[in-house]
Amino acid sequence: MDIFNFFINRIETIMKLTSQHFFMVLTAMIISIVIGVIVGILITYNEKAAEVVLHITKILMTIPSLALFAILIPIFRIGATPAIIGIVLYTQLPIVRNVYTGIKNINPSIIEAARGMGMSRFKITFKIKLPLALPVLIAGIRTAVVMGVGMGAIASYVGAGGLGDYVFQGIQRTNDKMIIIGALMISLMAILVDRLLSLLQKRAEKKLS
Secondary structure, X not given: OOHHHXXXXXXXXXXHHHHHHHHHHHHHHHHHHHHHHHHHHHHHHOHHHHHHHHHHHHHHHHOOHXXXXXXXXXXXXXXXXXXXXXXXXXXXXXXXXXXXXHHHOOOHHHHHHHHHOOOOHHXXXXXXXXXHHHHHHHHHHHHHHHXXXXXXXXXXHHOOOOHHHHHHHHHHOOOHHHHHHHHHHHHHHHHHHHHHHHHHHHXXXXXXX
C-alpha cells in the first residue's frame, strides 16, 4: 500500500487530527498575539521595562519545548491547556520584539505632528503607531505562527492531541507512512498559514508606500 492509498483509507482520522491541531494552534496564537501586542506597546514607554521583558521572552524561547511542557503539567495537568499556554509563552519573543521595534522605528516627527493636532496617546497608538508598525508586526506573527504549528506537534506528549499523535504513534509502531503523512500535514499547515500572512504583510506594506 503506497502513501496515497494509506492517506485515503485513513483520511477521516487524519482530518480530525489536523482540525484538532489547527484549532489548538489558532487558540494559542490568538492569545499570544493579543498579549504580545499589548506588552510590545507598553514597553515602548519604558526602556528599562523593555530590556527586562525582551530578556525574559528570549529566555522562554531558549527553554526546550518538552521541558516547558513538563514544567506546566504539574500546574495545569495533561491536555490542551498546558499545550496552549506553552505555545503562547514560546511565541512571545517575535511578536513582542517586532511590535517594539516597529513602533520605535517610526519617525518621531510623525508622532509629534499627531500630538500637535491634539490626538490622545490612545489615538496615536492605535491610529498612527500600530498601522505604521503593521508590516513589522505581521512579520513577527508569521515567525510565531510557524513556531506554534511546529510546537503543536510536540504538544502530543502532554495529551493535547493533534497531528503530533500521528507522528509519535508512527514512531512507536515503526510505521513510516504515519510519520511522513503527519509531518507533511504539519508542514503544509505551516506553509499555507505563512503564505496567507505573507499576503497580508505585502498589502500592509503597499498601503504605507
